[in-house]
Amino acid sequence: MPPVSTPAVVLHAFPYGETSKIVRLLTLEHGVQSAIAKGARRPNSKFGACLQLLSEGTAQLYLKPTRELQTLAEFDVIVQRPELARDVDRYAAGAALAELVMRFSPAEPHPEIYQLVVAELDHLATVAKEELDAAALGALWGTVCALGFAPNIGVCARDGAELPGGTVAFSVADGGFLCRRCARGTATSKLTASDRQVLERLITGRRAEIGSLSPRHAAAHRRLLARFVERHVADGRELRALDFWQGHS
Numbered sequence: 001m002p003p004v005s006t007p008a009v010v011l012h013a014f015p016y017g018e019t020s021k022i023v024r025l026l027t028l029e030h031g032v033q034s035a036i037a038k039g040a041r042r043p044n045s046k047f048g049a050c051l052q053l054l055s056e057g058t059a060q061l062y063l064k065p066t067r068e069l070q071t072l073a074e075f076d077v078i079v080q081r082p083e084l085a086r087d088v089d090r091y092a093a094g095a096a097l098a099e100l101v102m103r104f105s106p107a108e109p110h111p112e113i114y115q116l117v118v119a120e121l122d123h124l125a126t127v128a129k130e131e132l133d134a135a136a137l138g139a140l141w142g143t144v145c146a147l148g149f150a151p152n153i154g155v156c157a158r159d160g161a162e163l164p165g166g167t168v169a170f171s172v173a174d175g176g177f178l179c180r181r182c183a184r185g186t187a188t189s190k191l192t193a194s195d196r197q198v199l200e201r202l203i204t205g206r207r208a209e210i211g212s213l214s215p216r217h218a219a220a221h222r223r224l225l226a227r228f229v230e231r232h233v234a235d236g237r238e239l240r241a242l243d244f245w246q247g248h249s
């Protein structure tokens with residue numbers, strides 16, 4: 001059987017044995033696949049330096065549906081984003097995005113998630129530095145929503161009651177905002193009207209309306225997102241890249 005050719009993004013790459021690498025690829029047509037790149041660490045390997053985290057290109061894969069580990073025949077890089085490798089803040093956001101997709105993408109092909117990831121990597125690479133926090137938060141919230149874990153922001157997450165104006169309570173455990181009655185005696189984060197508006201814009205893909213966030217606000221929004229992901233998406237499992245991005249300033 002000839003290999004299949006598919007657009008792919010490297011979500012994870014690590015050494016295997018003396019000379020090989022194992023990669024996790026997000027592919028356009030075949031979902032997330034693990035593959036071995038034999039000889040990828042030899043000095044004269046045909047893979048060269050192509051198999052870096054966040055590289056985007058065309059993968060030639062020998063696919064056997066019954067196998068967990070596929071064989072990567074070739075990988076031609078199409079889009080280089082040197083800005084991501086040069087700037088630790090951009091790189092941390094891209095790595096957190098890759099980790100989220102690698103760990104929680106459904107097994108079946110999901111072209112929308114592929115398109116979302118490449119668009120967000122482009123944006124993270126090129127957005128003005130003062131808008132990077134909003135860009136990263138928007139990329140990660142957008143991915144959380146695309147994976148099917150959108151928070152409840154329209155009405156009270158517990159009983160569907162109308163939300164008050166002004167400062168409102170967000171409950172990570174309940175997965176959204178709470179009305180005053182439900183918020184009583186519940187551990188919540190209090191979001192001012194402007195923070196609530198920022199969160200709504202992040203979740204609904206309107207981050208262009210946010211512009212720059214102050215460092216303190218950005219840190220609070222990063223913490224909220226990380227806690228939400230840990231609770232609803234990750235089921236308590238460790239997410240190293242997300243932790244690094246969240247704690248890094």
Ligand SMILES: [Zn+2]
Nearest residue numbers: 156159179182
């Ligand atoms: Zn309520």
